[in-house]
Amino acid sequence: MFGHKNVARLPRGYPQFFDRGQGAVIWDVDGREYVDMLCSWGPILLGHVDPEVEAAASTAAARGDCLNGPSPVLVELAELLTDTVAHADWAIFSKNGTDATGLAVAVARAETGRGQILMAHGAYHGIAPWSAVPGTPGVLDQEVSSTPRYDYNDIESLERAVDRAGTDLAAIVVTPIRHEVRRDLEDVKPEFATRSRELCDRLGAVLILDEVRCGLRTDPRGSWEPLGIRPDLSAWSKALGNGHPIAALLGIRALEHAATTVSATGSFWLNSAPMAAAVATLTRARQADLLTSMTAAGSAFQQGLRDQASAHGLVVSVSGPATMPFMTFDGDDDFDVARVWAAACAERGVYLHPTHNWFLSAAHSPAIISRVLDATDLAFGRVAAWS
Ligand code: PMP
Numbered sequence: 001m002f003g004h005k006n007v008a009r010l011p012r013g014y015p016q017f018f019d020r021g022q023g024a025v026i027w028d029v030d031g032r033e034y035v036d037m038l039c040s041w042g043p044i045l046l047g048h049v050d051p052e053v054e055a056a057a058s059t060a061a062a063r064g065d066c067l068n069g070p071s072p073v074l075v076e077l078a079e080l081l082t083d084t085v086a087h088a089d090w091a092i093f094s095k096n097g098t099d100a101t102g103l104a105v106a107v108a109r110a111e112t113g114r115g116q117i118l119m120a121h122g123a124y125h126g127i128a129p130w131s132a133v134p135g136t137p138g139v140l141d142q143e144v145s146s147t148p149r150y151d152y153n154d155i156e157s158l159e160r161a162v163d164r165a166g167t168d169l170a171a172i173v174v175t176p177i178r179h180e181v182r183r184d185l186e187d188v189k190p191e192f193a194t195r196s197r198e199l200c201d202r203l204g205a206v207l208i209l210d211e212v213r214c215g216l217r218t219d220p221r222g223s224w225e226p227l228g229i230r231p232d233l234s235a236w237s238k239a240l241g242n243g244h245p246i247a248a249l250l251g252i253r254a255l256e257h258a259a260t261t262v263s264a265t266g267s268f269w270l271n272s273a274p275m276a277a278a279v280a281t282l283t284r285a286r287q288a289d290l291l292t293s294m295t296a297a298g299s300a301f302q303q304g305l306r307d308q309a310s311a312h313g314l315v316v317s318v319s320g321p322a323t324m325p326f327m328t329f330d331g332d333d334d335f336d337v338a339r340v341w342a343a344a345c346a347e348r349g350v351y352l353h354p355t356h357n358w359f360l361s362a363a364h365s366p367a368i369i370s371r372v373l374d375a376t377d378l379a380f381g382r383v384a385a386w387s
Helices: 051-062 073-084 097-112 155-168 190-203 253-261 272-285 288-311 336-347 366-386
Strands: 018-022 025-028 033-036 090-094 116-118 169-174 206-210 233-236 247-251 316-319 326-329
Touching: 033 366, 051 272, 073 090, 073 247, 073 272, 090 097, 090 253, 097 116, 097 169, 097 206, 097 233, 097 247, 097 253, 116 155, 155 169, 155 190, 169 190, 190 206, 247 253, 272 288, 288 316, 288 366, 326 336, 336 366
Parallel strands: 116 169, 169 206, 206 233
Antiparallel strands: 018 025, 025 033, 090 247, 233 247, 316 326
């Protein structure tokens, strides 16, 4: 068992294996039921086993999921994406977030003929060597970008990194918000987003927005669209297929040629069932009411956490967009308190994570949120008694 889904990283009592999911609820193999506040680490946007998404996927699968070429649903999905995401003129598809961010890096290097990719300290863009932390076992030093990382939202550090990259700057990669593990989530400062766009424009570099985690949970037109800042490339996965394996790299017209030159392919990348699932998911995600009701539910959850913590005499910081909330305890640098609280939530049938942000889906109704808040209140009580 490897990576983020290894339960060894969670407090004792969390299940490793699951039996099924339905809407906002999941069941482990021992039959225990949890409200899923992690949404499979992001992919579940409409709820587990959404009937429309599953019908679309199984209809496509029944016709042959993996054929010698794509089904026309590829064109339908590409058109829907380019119609939805403001900066996008074209799309190429793959499976995972790592594929999409890796393709973005390849397209940026192919276009510019340069090598350096700037990314933020602590940011996660997948498991490819270009974004690895130096010293990661199995990764050669020469595979890791040699330019020091910038600090998210810190214009000076971004400018320093750009200076260090010099004439070899190919791209700045940035996430729509700061969403590193083990810290409060932080909105992007508009002036930081603006500066990253200006620097890329001035230096002929490519601005890559990694939408893998935020995509479809903040603004389906693109998470920086409300700021009026458009990237050149954006990488999407997770929520795109409501749990079906699909990723997309979207780009502007000027990068279309470069995108046709990079090495991009995979045995399962053009399977039709995940694309049909993505069409169904995106069709729903484009409807304004989806984010409105998810945001209302998420805001009620965030406010409920704040109120409960203060009623228990605990100081917490609740952060993140309403659809991607997170909470830390004051002074809990090692996340010991968070682990006690999360374990108590799990015991009471709410599955969330002590160090990674959570996700809401459309299935998180007001009734589900109030069920979650009943459990979190008891968990705060446990923490208050423990600390
Ligand atoms: N980028 C971001 C911002 C992510 O959160 C993740 C996954 N957590 C990835 C890229 C990599 O996606 P995947 O795990 O599907 O390869």
